[in-house]
Amino acid sequence: MSFDVYTPLLLSLLLPLVSPVIGRRVAPALAARVLTSAAVLTAAATTWSLILLVTALVGDAPPVVREAREDGRRLADPVPEVIGVAACVALAVVVWRVQRAVRAERRTRRALRRLCEGQPRDTELVVAASEVPQAFAIPGRPGRILVTSAMLSALAPAERRVLLAHERAHLTHRHGRVVTAATLAAAANPLLGPVRSAVSFLVERWADEQAAAAVGDRVTTARALARAALCAGRARPACALSFTDRAVTRRIAALQTTPPPHLWSAAAAVLVLGAIPALFAADATGDLIRLLWNALT
Template identity: 40%
Template sequence: MHISVYLLLLASAALAVLGARLAGHLAPAAVVRTLTGLSVIATAAMAWGLTALTVGGLGRTDAFQDRAHSNPVALASDDPVPVVLGVLAAGLLAGGLLRTFTVVRRRRAALRALAPLRKLPAAGDLVVVEAARPDAYALPGRPERIVVTTAMLRALPGGEHAVLLAHERAHLLHRHHLYAAVAEATAACNPLLRPVRDHIAFHIERWADEEAAHMTGSRPLTARSLARAALAVADAAPCGPQAALAYLAHKVTARVGALRAERPTSHWAVALPAAVVTALTSLASAEVTYDLARCLHVLHLS
């Protein structure tokens, strides 16, 4: 492979860094959508680059040469990837795919474990569960449910119940569980994206907070509801299931502070570097695809 394959891997790392920097300059909904898209592009670039290096490197091994009957000299001149680099790329690619499979399997198992909650009596989409601990979370799927414990309802005044329900309904309306799942999967495949995954998770909650503030017409009320719910559980972690989107799952103090400020807006000029890198990634991907096709031609026809 030529230098384009290494640029493709470098672009993946650059998108991870640039994506994380966008979080402070865009509105929550824009952050989630933009970072999710960049995560997919970065992961695809990394996987395609590693695939090309794997084919180029392992294609020069004696075992493959015996099967392919290709010309090692022609292959070496056309695609000078060291065997050791091919082995390393194969290991990284396999490890990433295995981690992704594990994350997806765990999320699906967690959602299946919540299936009994869908069968409980509901008032519309609301299921109230008797529990001594305050908690609330959105449960995606069919049928969609908002699960709230009796302790949470007792912890909040009646006027603040509307904030809680609006927050959780925003999760369901905007399919936030899909963004969260993509963020988890891409970070599992590409560990460089773990900071981006954390930004997505936080801004998913910020997105729902802003939707709740809009629906109730009061940012101060939304901030008070969130702060009161956090105080109700003291310093212990909320008990919401892993696959659900819990009301108190991410950085409550920062979220309350954001709600006390003005509604955020997006400044898209800061996204220009990420857009440039994305365009260059597309060009590098096209060249790597051409190089890979030529490599496969040499392997089979020389």
């Protein structure tokens, strides 16, 4: 098997390097989408490469290869045995990590949905009597916005509108799905952990920009975020899209400047970076198919 099968694993090192730059220079909505898409493509390509290495692990494993060798035909070993064993172990770890991430996601979502049990189906805003200032969006059908009474009392009326617009943006643009996709990609490929962190930050920035546009005032949006961050407690659900989560000081600083531009060229470059590992994985698949075809013929 050619070097192509290893290339997706090497290229997955590049995406975490460019994600901070894209996060700073490209509009949050566009950056979050392209980084997530590239991460999913890269994770799928690296996982498939591991599958190919495991498939080619045992020189005698595919029956057609074994029979071909018994007939005296010379066939090159697709990969060294030690690499195949390492790929087998790595693939088992990937499966375990993805299963754990899926279970954690389901468990957290069930816990969040239970917070809104008993509310009318058409109720978007749920106010919980609590002394802990909290506000977060709960994805689902229907999506809900959960805000504690302490958070509402800490904000001025204009700042409350910012908070609700922020959380509504999470629901409208399905940020929960974006973060989940990036989380599963990072579970499949731990090298993509920084990309997952960047996407989690960018969806908050995305919602900040949507809130600023909705209220028409970036200063009020920054002030609402700062006030909420100062009074917010530390405890919050792990995967909730929280108003005061994800590097608040950086978000406030960003709101005090002009919105980043939509650099489509940079976004396209990131997508290409995500597509290249998939192309190499496809080429490696072709190599394995040709090997089996030669064994058959």
